[in-house]
Amino acid sequence: MRTVFTIFLRAHGTKPWLVLICLLFAGLAEAAGIGTLLPVMTTISGEAAEAPAPITVAVQDAMRAIGVEPTIGPMITMMAGFLVLKSVLAFLALTYAGVTSTAVAIGMRRRLIAALFRARWRYYAEQPRGRFANTVANDATRAGQAYLMAARVVTYCIQGLAYVAVAVAVQWRLAALGLVAGLLVMGALGWLIRVSRRAGDKQTGRTSDLTVQTVDMVSNAKPLKTMHRWQGQLDRIDQTMKRLRRSLIKRELARYALQHLSDAMIAVIIAMTIYVAHVYLQMPLAELVVSGVVFFQLVNVVSKMQKFLQQSAEMESAYIRTETLIAEAEAEREAWIGKAAPELGAGLSLRGVSFAHGERPVLRDLDLEAPAGAITVFMGPSGAGKTTIVDLLIGLYVADRGKVLIGGRPIDEIDIDAWRSRIGYVPQELNLLHASVRDNITLGDHSISDERIWAALREVDATDFVERLPDGLDTTVGETGAKLSGGQRQRISLARALVVEPEVLILDEVTSALDPETEAQIVANIAALNNGRYTIIAITHRPAWTEIADRLFKLENGVVVEMREGGPSIRAG
Numbered sequence: 001m002r003t004v005f006t007i008f009l010r011a012h013g014t015k016p017w018l019v020l021i022c023l024l025f026a027g028l029a030e031a032a033g034i035g036t037l038l039p040v041m042t043t044i045s046g047e048a049a050e051a052p053a054p055i056t057v058a059v060q061d062a063m064r065a066i067g068v069e070p071t072i073g074p075m076i077t078m079m080a081g082f083l084v085l086k087s088v089l090a091f092l093a094l095t096y097a098g099v100t101s102t103a104v105a106i107g108m109r110r111r112l113i114a115a116l117f118r119a120r121w122r123y124y125a126e127q128p129r130g131r132f133a134n135t136v137a138n139d140a141t142r143a144g145q146a147y148l149m150a151a152r153v154v155t156y157c158i159q160g161l162a163y164v165a166v167a168v169a170v171q172w173r174l175a176a177l178g179l180v181a182g183l184l185v186m187g188a189l190g191w192l193i194r195v196s197r198r199a200g201d202k203q204t205g206r207t208s209d210l211t212v213q214t215v216d217m218v219s220n221a222k223p224l225k226t227m228h229r230w231q232g233q234l235d236r237i238d239q240t241m242k243r244l245r246r247s248l249i250k251r252e253l254a255r256y257a258l259q260h261l262s263d264a265m266i267a268v269i270i271a272m273t274i275y276v277a278h279v280y281l282q283m284p285l286a287e288l289v290v291s292g293v294v295f296f297q298l299v300n301v302v303s304k305m306q307k308f309l310q311q312s313a314e315m316e317s318a319y320i321r322t323e324t325l326i327a328e329a330e331a332e333r334e335a336w337i338g339k340a341a342p343e344l345g346a347g348l349s350l351r352g353v354s355f356a357h358g359e360r361p362v363l364r365d366l367d368l369e370a371p372a373g374a375i376t377v378f379m380g381p382s383g384a385g386k387t388t389i390v391d392l393l394i395g396l397y398v399a400d401r402g403k404v405l406i407g408g409r410p411i412d413e414i415d416i417d418a419w420r421s422r423i424g425y426v427p428q429e430l431n432l433l434h435a436s437v438r439d440n441i442t443l444g445d446h447s448i449s450d451e452r453i454w455a456a457l458r459e460v461d462a463t464d465f466v467e468r469l470p471d472g473l474d475t476t477v478g479e480t481g482a483k484l485s486g487g488q489r490q491r492i493s494l495a496r497a498l499v500v501e502p503e504v505l506i507l508d509e510v511t512s513a514l515d516p517e518t519e520a521q522i523v524a525n526i527a528a529l530n531n532g533r534y535t536i537i538a539i540t541h542r543p544a545w546t547e548i549a550d551r552l553f554k555l556e557n558g559v560v561v562e563m564r565e566g567g568p569s570i571r572a573g
Contacts, residue, residue, distance in 0.1 A: 460525065
């Protein structure tokens with residue numbers, strides 16, 4: 001129960017006190033409306049009790065105080081008015097809670113995505129992509145529902161208190177009996193809520209595992225299908241789905257057991273209470289009828305509260321896990337605090353830089369410089385540290401020792417967002433968006449005109465194939481660009497980098513999927529358009545790039561073994 005109230009009161013972007021105020025006044029209105037029912041029933045029955053119930057006296061005195069005679073007409077009008085007011089206030093509170101539940105889900109998604117992109121690259125690289133996808137698509141939705149169910153639980157708690165107050169005012173002994181009965185129902189069926197909570201937690205975990213495995217399988221669909229080796233992955237997913245199915249079965253059994261056992265217990269309790277009220281308490285008919293209504297409503301409210309408490313328990317794990325992932329990502333936020341505007345006058349350089357992934361050294365006391373306005377090429381075998389150098393210059397990683405300099409200024413003094421906004425980057429992994437060619441080039445930036453898009457496409461010799469596509473720039477490229485060839489995907493990625501007219505162009509094996517003739521044309525185009533316009537850093541194994549390099553570094557095991565600068569090679573050391 002504490003977790004439920006925590007979700008309701010602390011959910012990000014909500015106004016719980018607004019809901020509570022509406023529910024409080026709704027409860028008071030309902031208590032007043034139901035309370036007026038007793039003097040109405042007493043008047044209709046014609047019974048005149050020797051000791052009228054306190055609530056009857058209170059209602060009659062209140063009406064006389066405002067100048068209204070407590071006759072049947074005004075009392076019925078007052079009763080109906082209070083109950084209508086209760087309905088309106090409850091409607092406003094629950095409608096707000098329902099609308100807010102969608103805001104909770106959307107807000108959690110936005111906070112998570114923002115936290116992920118602000119997190120250190122090391123953290124992001126270590127996380128399975130499917131975990132993020134599952135949280136955004138599934139857990140956040142269930143978290144919003146957890147908030148709504150928590151609001152419903154709070155609603156019935158307040159409504160139950162209103163009925164307890166009315167019951168005490170009518171017949172305190174029957175009220176005590178009803179309260180005990182409600183607590184017995186909750187206690188007897190509380191274990192089913194615990195079963196639902198455990199099943200919901202397992203459902204959340206299994207669904208996350210399933211999404212991670214599915215994303216991995218789809219990402220590797222081509223080799224799995226080509227080699228006909230997908231069955232092992234499918235068997236792995238089958239095992240996860242079987243565990244998920246068991247969790248869902250337990251959840252449904254607990255849900256329906258609670259519903260039907262609760263109905264059965266309520267029927268028995270109501271029958272026993274009517275018998276006790278008539279035989280032992282010898283209540284007048286009017287009080288018996290009103291107390292019966294109040295008692296039935298009280299037990300019914302407890303039953304409904306338990307139902308929504310169970311549903312909230314099923315979904316609270318999704319809320320908790322989503323908030324945990326958000327907090328985890330926010331705790332890994334990049335620590336860049338520099339404010340200086342990036343200037344490239346002195347180029348980009350590393351001074352005595354060492355870096356390791358865990359216990360594995362990648363760079364060792366590395367010194368190098370990429371002059372501004374020049375083409376600098378890094379070559380070397382896989383694992384030599386080429387991409388790591390680029391990641392350090394971008395600020396994705398922080399050097400363990402030494403300095404990374406941007407225009408002669410340490411990178412930790414630079415405004416990192418301003419620096420990255422001046423970079424055009426083409427990665428080795430050609431994962432395009434499942435969107436149009438236009439969206440893949442602009443990345444959703446509507447300020448980029450079609451004229452600028454076509455200019456970027458011309459720079460990478462891509463206009464002909466884009467014009468031949470069925471819908472030109474509006475052609476959807478498929479998942480990760482599957483409808484395009486490798487060379488076409490690389491040219492779209494190049495155009496994406498060039499369309500914003502960056503100061504620095506970072507190219508990671510960007511022509512590896514192109515034929516030599518197309519590669520030579522693109523390399524020649526980039527060399528021609530450079531003229532000091534770009535500071536280009538290229539990671540490559542292809543000789544076409546080495547021929548246009550102003551400065552060439554060959555690396556092995558994290559150190560420079562050879563350097564060439566616009567002429568004969570210079571051996572390091």
